[in-house]
Amino acid sequence: MWQPDRSSKQPLYQQIAAYIEQRISYGEFPPGSLLPSERKFAEQINVNRSTVVQAYEELRASGMIESMVGSGTRVSKSRWGAAPKDMPDWLQYVDGGAAMHPHQSCLRLIRQELDSGRPLIDFASGELSPDLSPNEAIRQLLSEHALHEDLGYDHPQGYVPLRQALASYLKQYRGIRATESSILVTSGSHQSLYLITKRLLSPGDAVAIEDPSYYYSLPMFHTAGLRLFRLPVDEKGVCPEGILSLHREHQIRMIFVNPNYHNPTGRVLDPARRERLLEICGHLGIPIVEDDPFSLTSFTGNPPPSLKSNDAGSTVLYIGSLSKIVASGLRIGWMVAPQSVVSRLTDEKQQMDFGLSVLPQRIAAQLLASAHFEGHLLRLRKELSHKRNLLLDALHRELPGELSYTLPQGGLHLWCRMRRPVDDDRLLEEGLRRGVVFVPGSVYGSEPGYVRFTFARPQPGQIGRGIALFAEALRAAGR
Numbered sequence: 001m002w003q004p005d006r007s008s009k010q011p012l013y014q015q016i017a018a019y020i021e022q023r024i025s026y027g028e029f030p031p032g033s034l035l036p037s038e039r040k041f042a043e044q045i046n047v048n049r050s051t052v053v054q055a056y057e058e059l060r061a062s063g064m065i066e067s068m069v070g071s072g073t074r075v076s077k078s079r080w081g082a083a084p085k086d087m088p089d090w091l092q093y094v095d096g097g098a099a100m101h102p103h104q105s106c107l108r109l110i111r112q113e114l115d116s117g118r119p120l121i122d123f124a125s126g127e128l129s130p131d132l133s134p135n136e137a138i139r140q141l142l143s144e145h146a147l148h149e150d151l152g153y154d155h156p157q158g159y160v161p162l163r164q165a166l167a168s169y170l171k172q173y174r175g176i177r178a179t180e181s182s183i184l185v186t187s188g189s190h191q192s193l194y195l196i197t198k199r200l201l202s203p204g205d206a207v208a209i210e211d212p213s214y215y216y217s218l219p220m221f222h223t224a225g226l227r228l229f230r231l232p233v234d235e236k237g238v239c240p241e242g243i244l245s246l247h248r249e250h251q252i253r254m255i256f257v258n259p260n261y262h263n264p265t266g267r268v269l270d271p272a273r274r275e276r277l278l279e280i281c282g283h284l285g286i287p288i289v290e291d292d293p294f295s296l297t298s299f300t301g302n303p304p305p306s307l308k309s310n311d312a313g314s315t316v317l318y319i320g321s322l323s324k325i326v327a328s329g330l331r332i333g334w335m336v337a338p339q340s341v342v343s344r345l346t347d348e349k350q351q352m353d354f355g356l357s358v359l360p361q362r363i364a365a366q367l368l369a370s371a372h373f374e375g376h377l378l379r380l381r382k383e384l385s386h387k388r389n390l391l392l393d394a395l396h397r398e399l400p401g402e403l404s405y406t407l408p409q410g411g412l413h414l415w416c417r418m419r420r421p422v423d424d425d426r427l428l429e430e431g432l433r434r435g436v437v438f439v440p441g442s443v444y445g446s447e448p449g450y451v452r453f454t455f456a457r458p459q460p461g462q463i464g465r466g467i468a469l470f471a472e473a474l475r476a477a478g479r
């Protein structure tokens with residue numbers, strides 16, 4: 001997000017006016033289009049509202065923009081010459097394309113605040129802090145392996161050496177037997193979820209999901225027109241018995257689960273329930289999508305097994321990712337599925353993006369095959385459990401008896417239940433005002449009164465302060 005240069009001699013309002021004029025002249029805000037409100041824009045770029053008011057005033061005086069009571073500030077049509085009939089009506093396209101469910105406003109607010117560049121203690125971003133990635137190992141691998149000449153299009157199913165490295169990784173770490181032909185490399189595990197949703201399911205299909213569940217999947221499922229049925233997650237993970245009655249009533253077509261260090265609750269599916277889930281779904285012929293990005297964060301170094309490793313048939317579509325154990329920005333994820341499914345989804349992926357960039361795939365292949373990987377996992381587990389402990393200490397100190405939780409033994413998140421639920425929007429607002437951000441539980445579709453803290457994201461030195469600010473916000477929201 002653009003920010004004015006505070007060290008410049010040019011007044012802030014003039015910089016803002018020049019920036020908006022530039023965007024108008026580049027066609028980013030065509031004539032007639034709506035500009036952000038003064039208040040919202042001021043918040044985004046961290047200036048006083050009066051500074052933006054002054055900038056808009058200047059643009060209005062030169063006739064570039066015009067404001068009408070009740071309909072906001074728009075780029076002037078007359079000043080910029082083009083009549084609406086001379087150009088496409090972009091809003092009509094935006095609104096008229098295939099219907100899409102936007103993300104919740106609460107999530108957009110969190111994103112906007114994090115992008116604004118103002119200092120915030122971040123318990124909201126569900127990823128590692130940058131220092132937890134194997135940066136030195138990646139740097140070394142990049143310098144050791146000069147760029148090959150071959151930077152052409154790669155196979156849409158994924159770079160072959162990466163698929164080979166993944167086949168070994170899956171066997172060694174997840175007990176999964178797969179050849180490189182049954183692995184599809186995707187842009188993070190999110191793209192695997194997207195491809196499954198888009199190509200293996202149809203609008204109106206009934207699917208069962210965990211309650212609560214990974215929040216970015218929810219708008220995607222809604223956009224795909226799926227009917228969602230929730231299976232409660234308790235101390236022992238998701239409860240499989242409900243599938244029987246759901247299937248009788250709604251003909252469940254697929255089940256999405258995140259059995260190990262579940263997002264957001266951090267829980268692990270109990271062994272007896274795993275067996276039962278596989279038994280029920282195998283018997284009814286319902287595919288299970290196992291989303292498994294967190295297992296290797298296990299603080300003890302003994303991750304729970306994958307469902308896929310106990311799948312005697314081919315009930316489980318297995319999805320994994322390097323995002324939570326190496327770096328989310330590499331965008332390396334994968335799916336293990338029957339050959340027919342891999343072929344179909346490879347076609348879809350080719351239509352969509354022509355295959356993933358070969359550079360991150362090469363880095364990932366080399367890292368997985370190198371001696372660095374094991375050492376990295378050891379350090380990661382140690383740092384993550386240290387951060388989890390710092391978070392627990394801070395919660396006991398700042399909010400004794402106010403929050404309850406299941407102690408996570410892996411993953412990146414702590415899921416807390418508040419003794420006295422407060423309004424989620426208000427709590428987030430009070431937190432942001434004080435410089436701390438977290439995810440209110442209602443975002444995950446669960447009942448109010450919960451909050452998710454991602455301990456992996458802030459620096460250890462920020463955790464205590466962040467929780468002190470959260471405690472203030474909770475008190476203020478409860479008043």
Ligand SMILES: Cc1ncc(COP(=O)(O)O)c(C=O)c1O
Nearest residue numbers: 126188189190214258263321323
């Ligand atoms: C359970 C779960 N699945 C999938 C994803 C998507 O991750 P990525 O696409 O980065 O692999 C996330 C990210 O937070 C997640 O928590």
